[in-house]
Amino acid sequence: xxxxxxxxxxxxxFLRNRRKVVQEILANALELSRSKIAAxxxxxxxxxxxxxxxxxxxxxxxxxxxxxxxxxxxxSEYKLMEIETxxxxxxxxxxxxxxxx
Numbered sequence: 081x082x083x084x085x086x087x088x089x090x091x092x093x094f095l096r097n098r099r100k101v102v103q104e105i106l107a108n109a110l111e112l113s114r115s116k117i118a119a120x121x122x123x124x125x126x127x128x129x130x131x132x133x134x135x136x137x138x139x140x141x142x143x144x145x146x147x148x149x150x151x152x153x154x155x156s157e158y159k160l161m162e163i164e165t166x167x168x169x170x171x172x173x174x175x176x177x178x179x180x181x
Contacts, residue, residue: 091151110135133147
């Protein structure tokens with residue numbers, strides 16, 4: 081089986097910078113420490129917990145799957161806004177469903 085690339089660290093930093101938010105603000109919003117955000121972004125901590133992934137997914141309005149497996153820096157701004165809009169109406173009772181056509 082081919083090993084899947086994981087883009088979590090670079091995506092977290094990309095999404096944070098895209099929103100023009102410093103690590104401290106993001107950490108407060110996610111109820112994490114700034115050092116934990118820094119460790120995730122640098123790749124020092126590679127395996128965030130499920131609760132943290134869910135919080136990040138909600139904050140950035142992007143699926144956990146995309147957060148982990150796609151290089152979001154290669155997406156156009158239009159595509160990212162489309163994904164965020166899809167997430168806004170796809171959420172319900174803690175379950176997120178993304179449908180791409």
